[in-house]
Amino acid sequence: MGPSGCRSYFSDPGCAVRPYPEGTPRPGRPGEPAARQDGDRAVLSWQPVPGATGYLVLRDWQDAAHPGTRVQDQPVTGTTVTDTAAPAVRFGAYYAVVAVDADGVRSEAAVLPWTGDGYVSHMTLAANGSADGVRLTWAWVCPYDSGCPEPYAVTVRRWNPATQVWDEVTPPLPGTAVSYLDTTAPAGATSSYQVLIQAEDSEGSHYVIGEGAVPGTRPAPPAAG
Numbered sequence: 001m002g003p004s005g006c007r008s009y010f011s012d013p014g015c016a017v018r019p020y021p022e023g024t025p026r027p028g029r030p031g032e033p034a035a036r037q038d039g040d041r042a043v044l045s046w047q048p049v050p051g052a053t054g055y056l057v058l059r060d061w062q063d064a065a066h067p068g069t070r071v072q073d074q075p076v077t078g079t080t081v082t083d084t085a086a087p088a089v090r091f092g093a094y095y096a097v098v099a100v101d102a103d104g105v106r107s108e109a110a111v112l113p114w115t116g117d118g119y120v121s122h123m124t125l126a127a128n129g130s131a132d133g134v135r136l137t138w139a140w141v142c143p144y145d146s147g148c149p150e151p152y153a154v155t156v157r158r159w160n161p162a163t164q165v166w167d168e169v170t171p172p173l174p175g176t177a178v179s180y181l182d183t184t185a186p187a188g189a190t191s192s193y194q195v196l197i198q199a200e201d202s203e204g205s206h207y208v209i210g211e212g213a214v215p216g217t218r219p220a221p222p223a224a225g
Contacts, residue, residue: 020105027052027099027107030079033161034190035095037116042086044071044095046110048079052099057081061096061111068096075100089116089213111164113192115213125195127216133183134216140197140209148209149199151175158182159192166194175199188220 020026030046037043044057054075060068071083087093096109122143128135136156142148154173157166169182175197185191197210 024105026105027101029108030055030097030099030110032189033095033097033110033112035112035114035116037086037089038082040084040086042083042095042114042116043080044083044097044112045080046097049099049107051101052107053077053102054100055079055081056098056100056106057083058096058098058109059083059085060087061094061109064109067109068094071095086116087114089114110161113159113194113213115192115215123195123197123210123212125193125212125214127193127214129185129216129218131219131221133181134185134191134193134218135179135181136193136195136214136216137179138195138197138212139178151197151209152200152206153198154180155194155196155198156180156182157194157196158185159194172198182216185216185218187218190215190217 028049030049030052033044033046035042035044046055054077056075057071058068059071062068071081071085083095093114095112095114097112098109099107123138123140125136125138128137138154140151152175154175154177156169156173158169160167169184170180173180182191182193192215193213195212195214196208198206199209200206
């Protein structure tokens with residue numbers, strides 16, 4: 001069936017998250033999606049959803065109309081999946097987890113940017129969490145023998161799971177910056193970060209010359225004694 005008549009079952013290849021009539025009870029969105037790198041594989045996990053009978057995991061998600069590729073042919077009943085065909089760690093790769101109930105009704109997608117344990121070549125990036133926040137440190141090296149323009153600015157972004165967009169956590173930093181402490185990082189959670197190194201052309205426009213992505217965890221505050 002085409003998209004206009006596509007049902008909400010896993011067997012429908014053109015479906016990911018269907019627009020349901022108003023008032024249709026739907027499972028909740030899977031919470032706390034996470035992914036870790038295991039060699040060339042990605043191990044994904046999430047919190048169970050009450051009433052869900054299965055979960056669908058999609059690789060290279062863009063949106064509900066462009067859901068990417070299913071990681072498994074059939075729904076899984078557990079809360080972890082290993083993707084043996086994980087994309088190379090790079091800017092712009094996403095996974096999504098969708099819960100399905102006994103009637104085949106699907107939840108909204110829980111979207112997770114795939115950062116793995118790596119970063120784009122020619123740039124090193126690390127994140128270290130503490131009670132004060134998550135400190136990002138980076139270094140970028142020009143990959144060309146002919147030279148590169150000097151970095152003009154650095155943009156730091158954090159993935160917002162509620163709105164499913166990248167939020168800039170600070171105004172652009174000077175191109176000479178090599179670290180940033182995110183004091184607004186949520187405590188007791190792992191956040192996904194992007195760091196973009198930008199140059200400026202002769203017309204004053206900015207363009208990216210280095211980029212990296214990394215997860216960072218700010219520990220939860222100690223329990224009150």
